[in-house]
Amino acid sequence: MNYQSPERLQAVVLDWAGTVVDFGSFAPTQIFVEAFGEFGVAVTLEEARGPMGMGKWDHIRTLCNQPAIAERYQAAFGHLPTDEDVTAIYNRFMPLQIEKIAEHSAVIPGALEVIGELREKGLKIGSCSGYPAAVMAKVVELARTNGYVADHVVATDEVPNGRPYPAQALANVIALGIDDVAACVKVDDTWPGILEGRKAGMWTVALTCSGNALGLTFDEFRKLSSEELARERSRIGEMFEGSRPHYLIDTIVDLPKVIDDINARLARGEVPQAC
Missing domain, CATH: 3.40.50.1000 (HAD superfamily/HAD-like)
Known part of the structure; x- marks a missing residue:
């Protein structure tokens, strides 16, 4: 055939x-800003939009890999963000996203x-x-x-x-x-x-x-x-x-x-x- x-x-x-x-x-971009903010790390809306389209854990990992954001994280916590840190941000992101998705x-x-x-x-x-x-x-x-x-x-x-x-x-x-x-x-x-x-x-x-x-x-x-x-x-x-x-x-x-x-x-x- x-x-x-x-x-x-x-x-x-x-x-x-x-x-x-x-x-x-x-909906997704604003919540990234808020989730990072709850950890004392500033992320702009423009930065949050960069990896949009990826899965949300991968999105957060990609943001954390950006030198400027990694530097802010290190200033707040004394170390560069690990995968465990990414998971912690993701776990905060999830309930925020579900709560505010209707907006x-x-x-x-x-x-x-x-x-x-x-x-x-x-x-x-x-x-x-x-x-x-x-x-x-x-x-x-x-x-x-x-x-x-x-x-x-x-x-x-x-x-x-x-x-x-x-x-x-x-x-x-x-x-x-x-x-x-x-x-x-x-x-x-x-x-x-x-x-x-x-x-x-x-x-x-x-x-x-x-x-x-x-x-x-x-x-x-x-x-x-x-x-x-x-x-x-x-x-x-x-x-x-x-x-x-x-x-x-x-x-x-x-x-x-x-x-x-x-x-x-x-x-x-x-x-x-x-x-």
Whole structure:
């Protein structure tokens, strides 16, 4: 039997914060600032956003590896942060995150309509996040009350390795019964999430204006001038270059036209791994 590449997409794997909910991806970033603060170590919101998309323990470890933050930690505790210290911060992060997740749970404007349109096109809706399962349970519950239910959800601690490894994206492929990774699209607002999709062999779509990279509320985004928006798109596009997304769009609202374009490319025999 010969291999035949798919002619149409079968599934979209969506990130959560910054992609479908929490326009500026504030829920995770602000809690990192607060969790470190409770240990007497100052971390700025900009610093907290740097490794966004990773699993939360790995995110904290990455922050602690940054020379400036490591120096602050050493000044407070007399030693550089160990893995045990990272776990202690993580254990404080978790209840704070669960407690405050509802403050940033609103569905991104237009997302429900787009997801409905994708379903009408016959696509399954997978999802994954850098949140662990305990937090995801709350996120999923809140999203359901707001009208969003994904076909499958994979938390970062439900696989051996979180982003930028491909395990979460591939777990969606298995659970949704997809027969070819080339028939899937990964949509994310972070470079680890785009690398996840790339390594899983999927088409990838990076979001430039919702989510972590821009870091604004929806209203703040809408108030940007055309010149400011152009500068931000350029800056964020450069941030994503290394992860090689197939597409860059502002928000999930722009996704349907990308889906149509990918379907046209698949019909011509193109596959994401070769692009």
